[in-house]
Amino acid sequence: MSIHFEKVDHIYSPDTVFEFKALEDVSLDISIGRITAIIGATGSGKTTLVQHLNGLLLPSKGFLKVNDFTIKENEKPKNIKELRKQVGLVFQFAEYQLFEETLIKDVAFGPKNFGVEEKEAEMIAANALVTAGIDPKDFNKSPLELSGGQKRRVAIAGILAMAPSILVLDEPTAGLDPQGAKAMMELFSMLNREKGITVLIVTHNMEHVLDYCDEVVVLESGKVIMHTDKKQFFKNDQYMEKASIDPPIIISFKKMCQKQGVDFDTDVLTIDKLVDEIIKKRGKR
Ligand SMILES: Nc1ncnc2c1ncn2[C@@H]1O[C@H](COP(=O)(O)OP(=O)(O)O)[C@@H](O)[C@H]1O
Numbered sequence: 001m002s003i004h005f006e007k008v009d010h011i012y013s014p015d016t017v018f019e020f021k022a023l024e025d026v027s028l029d030i031s032i033g034r035i036t037a038i039i040g041a042t043g044s045g046k047t048t049l050v051q052h053l054n055g056l057l058l059p060s061k062g063f064l065k066v067n068d069f070t071i072k073e074n075e076k077p078k079n080i081k082e083l084r085k086q087v088g089l090v091f092q093f094a095e096y097q098l099f100e101e102t103l104i105k106d107v108a109f110g111p112k113n114f115g116v117e118e119k120e121a122e123m124i125a126a127n128a129l130v131t132a133g134i135d136p137k138d139f140n141k142s143p144l145e146l147s148g149g150q151k152r153r154v155a156i157a158g159i160l161a162m163a164p165s166i167l168v169l170d171e172p173t174a175g176l177d178p179q180g181a182k183a184m185m186e187l188f189s190m191l192n193r194e195k196g197i198t199v200l201i202v203t204h205n206m207e208h209v210l211d212y213c214d215e216v217v218v219l220e221s222g223k224v225i226m227h228t229d230k231k232q233f234f235k236n237d238q239y240m241e242k243a244s245i246d247p248p249i250i251i252s253f254k255k256m257c258q259k260q261g262v263d264f265d266t267d268v269l270t271i272d273k274l275v276d277e278i279i280k281k282r283g284k285r
């Protein structure tokens, strides 16, 4: 299994006055089995990038390989239906795409579309809904009766019902309250840990990157300007300042301490570890 971009350009509306190069010369290997954050300013090409992964957008130049599929210029990948089963893409505000009368029917739609018989499709849907954190007593409710966060979970269940090996989430916590956003990130972390799903998350939330992701890809004006391990990424605080990235609170705290002459190891990235370090330092006085 692999995810590999090779010199990919994407141009919207080519040969018109609206022509716009949204991706330029993107070469990238995404690690299988890990959680990768895709970050960058609004308009930097994050959505464009991830929509290539299931062939929703095709490169204008270059190609990408996703598992056994090759996605290249002007040619729909062979067996695109299978590709879309393997790569689950959850759009930003995915909840707007719910359309069936009940949750269970909505989530069963995908498997049924793949020829699974109704009863079995509903069993798969029930499992996916539970995994996504929906209470079985709500299965026969209309999506309209749910909160925004719950609706988004149903949309994610619809993707999980297809048993993807790669899950791509475009700003999945946008608009959720902090608790709901955290619970959503816990769900992706669990899917990665327990089901071995490779997760790509487009996000602006640096706390989420620090707490849940393994690697970070940074886009700027359609180009990948950095792809690095999370620890390395947060070591580079000059970069964060330059790129107007609001660092996670623990990083800011460490920096303030450093200014006062108190240094912490760069590996200290959780509050628990920080507290341990502070206690150790006090002991030394
Ligand atoms: N359908 C489209 N037609 C023309 N330009 C587009 C289209 N979609 C996006 N763009 C432009 O491409 C750039 C990258 O967009 P996008 O990938 O949505 O960025 P991001 O997700 O990082 O905010 C933006 O400047 C955007 O205006």
Ligand SMILES: [Mg+2]
Residues within 6 Å of the ligand: 046, 047, 048, 170
């Ligand atoms: Mg976007």
